[in-house]
Amino acid sequence: MEAGQATAPRTTAGRRIPGWVAGLVPLLVLGAAIAAFVGLGAPGLERNGIPLEEVAVEQTVLRPGEIELTVRNDGPDPVQIRQAIVNDAFVNFRQTSDEIGRLGASTVTIDYPWIEGQAYEVALVTATGGTATTAVDVAAESPDAGVGFFGLMALLGIYVGVIPVAIGMLWLPWLRQVDPRVMQFLLALTLGLLAFLGIDALLEGTDFAGQGSQAFGGAALVFFGAAVAYLALVGVDARLRGRQAREQGEGAGPWRLAFLVALGIGLHNLGEGLAIGSSYAIGSLALGATLVIGFALHNTTEGLAIVAPVAKGETAGGAQRLRRLIGLGLLAGFPAVLGAWVGASAFNTSLAAFMFGLGAGAIVQVIVQIAPSVRDSAGKLMHPLAVGGILTGLMLMYATGLLIPA
């Protein structure tokens, strides 16, 4: 408070003081006030009671004879892990940090002869006697993050992301010949597909957000991620519109729209890849033909969504058009590979929540972009054909989603 009184006269009196200095003054006063407050030991405020320790287990890795946990301190005070219990038995362990500060993480490595297929409960005992517990539902060795593993994740990503999207895009020649009414229906169907994916991303994101550390925002991260993606796409869209207007005049809209759809689906597939990679890493994913086929059918419809906008009034010629289509396919599908890599090697529930949020936000923006194309001649959005298309899209996604055993 004293600092505020001392600086206030100068700023009002001196016109010679540059603007940016005046802008800094409140920050300096704030800094001084915080320093004084902390220096005096928070005068007037007394802590009530004993703070609750909050330790979240973020990641569990199983290696032969070892269980490795990444733990994060969500609570306000430093936490010291002092003992480890696996299935009601004290066990030997080591940790990377003796004391975990607020939001800090530590890796706890436990010696334990775990047996494949069995369930384990791990409890970390803190210095105050509190316990942080986590469960290993079905023990299986975690994959080593080697070249072969990244290759496998890339293959998985290509199977569930790139290839199905590319196949879906093969509908383009057919789309160019269909009746405008059918086209409108298909665009509405795309809206349905996207709506399903958006809801799915939101739910998966909040699910992940509820599992691990809450210190970074929990479910708020999903919505924060959604806002980031939505606004980023609005920005990208505005830039593209501006550039197209300069270069080619009006009429290049379809490709811009297709690009945005591909980007939105790509962000969604990033989250999907992350979920696949992380479940594979912790052994809870049954890798197999069913999974790949399920995802492939599910994601083929995404290819349709990308090419639908360019089917009518498309201007680019042969080679350029092919390049653009391949680019769009990769933009939509390849993030699944990236997601699988991240998910399998550096999985973190907060990160996953944020990434699913990105996917959801991107999809909402794409829906907003496509919606005008569905309007009928009278400018009405929710005409019977559109409603039918949206519902068909939702049902298609729901039905193909049932094929995914996860």
Next chain:
Amino acid sequence: MKFGDKKISRRRLLGTAAGATAAIPLLHESFPHQGVHDQLARAAGEEHGGGGVSSRSHKGAGHRGTVGRVDPRVNGFDPQEILRDYDRGKVVREGGRTVREFELVAEDREIEVAPGVKFAAWTYNGRVPGPTLRATEGERVRVRFVNGSNHPHTIHFHGIHKDLSDGIPGVGVGNIEPGGSTVYEFEAFPFGLHLYHCHSTPLAEHIAKGLYGAFIIDPKKGRPDADELVMVMNGFDTNFDLANEIYAVNTVAFAYHDSPIQVKRGQLVRMYVVNILEFDLLNSFHLHANFFDYYPTGTKLDPRDFTDTVVMGQGERGILELRFPFTGKYMFHAHVSEFADLGWMGFFEVSD
């Protein structure tokens, strides 16, 4: 055997049964059960050539138990000393009879129950278990109780006495409020192994936080000379989930596992074992590679059983007598194996 760790194997090797046959003549005179003597002699012969347990250094199958050590100086009491520490009180003569005067002070105190793991205990005289009080049958026992804790407490003694000295809320002096004090007085009767504990409500909490101890009443004629050990089987609910996270004998998890109890081969060992565990209905005591005479509650001079495992409910106790015929390291633990893995496990190290 789960213990394939190099560290443990080395310790086992150090304490192998070298020269075990030398024990036999001694046993011949003193082992309580003649019937088993010949078998023991044969077993000693077999044991003689045997080494320790072979080292199995398979990764992950290794060390179990807590990590680190509890410093007795920080705790203010040492499980090794509690074993043989008896409070016989101050003896005064009043009108021709012996009176033993004890003083117990309730005190809130943070103790370390496993390496690095603190527990906000309620103690008698700053230790858990409280002092082992010892008197002889027929003597007058006078216990001055001072409540230095922040909570009301009592001391309830097991034994035969009038209600006013029973140390429960609502009868006699009832709860002793913080800062208050009282005197409990009664005759030491019957002889045997008993216990004392706080009886304020909620009862489970007042016991589980550490307000208990062993109370030995010796028979008038005494018992044969022996190396006498007090073992109070207890546990600690460190995270308040009404289940114990840590189990032990005399409070510190794995204390006698990491520092074995030293005993002499052939000497009579008498263990006063009290089960004061809360939250679990049963506890047990199992000794490896040996058998013992069991005197439930210690109220009879003849053993009821010759066994290697006894099961005790809450508040149950008994006296165990045995001799170790061989040198070496012999494990003892709760045969409720979960408790053993969570701290209730130890060793006797037998030497000549």
